Amino acid sequence: MAKATTTAVNDGACQDLPVLEAPHEVAPQDARALSKVFLRELAVREEGTEGHQYVRNTLIEMNMSLVRYAANRFRARGDEMEDIIQVGTIGLIKAIDRFDLSREVEFATFAVPYIVGEIKRFFRDTTWAVHVPRRLQEARVELAKANEELGSRLGRSPSVAELAEAMGRSEDEVIEAQIAANGYSSTSLDAALGNGDDDDVDASLSDFIGEEDPALALFEDFHTLAPLVERLDERDRLLLHLRFVEERTQSEIGVQLGVSQMHVSRLLARSLARLREGMLADSPAKP
Known part of the structure; x- marks a missing residue:
């Protein structure tokens, strides 16, 4: 057992409390017996006092072996062990603050589920690349x-x-x-995805899962076309609307406008030619 002396802690709640020089060096079997003493003392000391703080801190240091024991179960996760122990310590502190002496349960039996639960919560909240329920x-x-x-x-x-x-x-x-x-x-x-040969250039994932979006080109075409349509006179815009929006036949359009189908055809061809010219003029030069 780590060396201990008997002294009165400043707030005077108990005159015979062991003061451990190195609580973290207490062997697990000794920590079990000492924890009972310190937990009883913690229950009677007023929170916020120097004595209460000493008892609580000593309990934490003395039971860090429980945290290390629980953390070792998660060693294969690949996370930094120091982070896991830090999180497990939070669980130990919660167990110390919530332990009830009247339940007559061993502190280690009570604390380990708290420690493991805190570590699992850490993995659940921080290790998912995408948040899911x-x-x-x-x-x-x-x-x-x-x-x-x-x-x-x-x-x-x-x-x-x-x-x-x-x-x-x-x-x-x-x-x-x-x-x-x-x-x-x-x-x-x-x-990088490759076979590791020096002569081969490794490809990246983006080379395989990316593809051109046809809707993007369509958006660009509409963006270029809109001002060209606005430059047409009202009759030509009406013809385009009837033909390509309402999908009327040239005969139906001719009846509505009081002109022949042939005339409708010529008017549409002229408007489409003007739009095509404008689209090509606004397109970047191709090699």
């Missing part, structure tokens, strides 16, 4: 476990129906969880 985050964990168990037993990837049965969910919920799982991590569009 909590129910889908939980479904992803279930899905990963079911995939691993069924894959080991079946020797192949399980089907959606098999996963649904193992998880106790509908097939639609399993599919939704599979889609949501794609949001857990992300890859840069500039990430």
